[in-house]
Amino acid sequence: MTNLTGDNYVPHEDPNHEGNSQNNGENPKPVKPDSEENFDFERKLPLPITVNPKINLEALLKEAEWILSLPKPKEKGLFTVMSCNEWMEQASRRPIPNMLFSEFWYEGELCMLFADTNTGKSILAVQIADSISRGIPIPGFKITAQPQTVVYFDFELFDKQFEARYSNNFTQHYCFDKNMYRSELSNDMDMPKEFETFEEYLYFSLEKTILETKTRVLVIDNVTYLKSETERAKDALPLMKHLKDIKKKFELSILALAHTPKRDMSKPLTRNDLQGSKMLINFADSAFCIGESSRDKSLRYLKQIKARNTEHIYDGDNVCLCRIEKPFNFLGFTHAGNGTEREHLREQDTKDRDFLIAEVKRLSGEGMTQREIAAELGIGKGTVSKYLGI
Numbered sequence: 001m002t003n004l005t006g007d008n009y010v011p012h013e014d015p016n017h018e019g020n021s022q023n024n025g026e027n028p029k030p031v032k033p034d035s036e037e038n039f040d041f042e043r044k045l046p047l048p049i050t051v052n053p054k055i056n057l058e059a060l061l062k063e064a065e066w067i068l069s070l071p072k073p074k075e076k077g078l079f080t081v082m083s084c085n086e087w088m089e090q091a092s093r094r095p096i097p098n099m100l101f102s103e104f105w106y107e108g109e110l111c112m113l114f115a116d117t118n119t120g121k122s123i124l125a126v127q128i129a130d131s132i133s134r135g136i137p138i139p140g141f142k143i144t145a146q147p148q149t150v151v152y153f154d155f156e157l158f159d160k161q162f163e164a165r166y167s168n169n170f171t172q173h174y175c176f177d178k179n180m181y182r183s184e185l186s187n188d189m190d191m192p193k194e195f196e197t198f199e200e201y202l203y204f205s206l207e208k209t210i211l212e213t214k215t216r217v218l219v220i221d222n223v224t225y226l227k228s229e230t231e232r233a234k235d236a237l238p239l240m241k242h243l244k245d246i247k248k249k250f251e252l253s254i255l256a257l258a259h260t261p262k263r264d265m266s267k268p269l270t271r272n273d274l275q276g277s278k279m280l281i282n283f284a285d286s287a288f289c290i291g292e293s294s295r296d297k298s299l300r301y302l303k304q305i306k307a308r309n310t311e312h313i314y315d316g317d318n319v320c321l322c323r324i325e326k327p328f329n330f331l332g333f334t335h336a337g338n339g340t341e342r343e344h345l346r347e348q349d350t351k352d353r354d355f356l357i358a359e360v361k362r363l364s365g366e367g368m369t370q371r372e373i374a375a376e377l378g379i380g381k382g383t384v385s386k387y388l389g390i
Helices: 057-068 084-092 121-134 159-165 198-213 233-250 350-365 370-377 381-388
Strands: 099-101 110-115 150-154 180-183 217-221 253-259 286-292 299-306 319-325 332-339
Touching: 099 121, 110 121, 110 233, 121 150, 121 180, 121 217, 121 253, 121 332, 150 198, 198 233, 233 253, 299 332, 350 370, 350 381, 370 381
Parallel strands: 110 253, 110 286, 150 180, 150 217, 217 253
Antiparallel strands: 286 299, 299 319, 319 332
16 A cells, blocks of 8 residues: 655656656656555556655645545445435535425425315416516515526416416516426427337426426426326326436426315315325425315415425414415415414215215216225215215
8 A cells, every 4th residue: 555654656647746866857657556455446546656756745635635536335236325424414515405485395395286176276386486486485475595497387278378367368468587487288299209108208308398498496287297197106106206306317396286186175185185196295305285265265275285394384273375366467376364274174064974975875886986986076985985884
């Protein structure tokens, strides 16, 4: 091994090192290693070898830097293994995640937003995207992140419908920030032959858009269009894996919208209300939902379902109340205070229960399974069994 306390030496990577007078100013050749301890087998290079000249501080520092730059053997097949203190040191060099939409969504997260049809998912998502592109919070909510480029993948509306929401009767259009982009499927889309499936081409186009716009934030409205089926775990798993992969690959923040099936409006919203498999939420970093008030049809409430960067601030005892309004040329959510979820749930009476029992028996008689009946009526499978007397 290198003797740092001896006289001078010649590092392997320093061909300009000045030799002593015995070599007439020529660069001395390193001694060929004659044992394993003198050889770096990972780089397949000889370690610096001591020759006879006098010590040189600059060369000593170069060698120290070279040794420190050697990679440490941390990769163990699929895993990267380090001590907990090394992980803490590595994490400490990463920036602290900023809020994108209060405690609901932070930078670097794959977040799910789900709600029933016509409750305002897309309206809120565009409003959040607009807020992020400007770095200005929605009144009543918080944002600590700097302005960022956002791409809104809109698989729900066509351009004229979008214009209607952000204009005053198709005139006096709202002026979005230059950081805000919107994308929709091309009308004359022709899939290249090198792609076997539509999903492959969709994922390729998604990444191409990310690279061309240099975006940091994606809003996907909605995930149904990224996967033909999300009802089963085997279909949901590849979808969420791909979203997590591109999030890590491009260091993105992703908000993915999804639907809830028909549900019992007298029961609180939970992760079980996300359409399809719970696997979607299991792989998400955070999730929140929009509920509709039974006492005021113009009122909505936001509820946290999953959080990793914060505590559950907006749970069932403290939902965030909002109204959907369009004062001029921007349709959006207006903060209306806080409340409890139970205040806004529908009261289930005897007529509702009798109706559900009749519906369960009717659908069962038509050959539907208990799981299908539960999904159709928005009730639990156990409730279906109970109503069928099984």
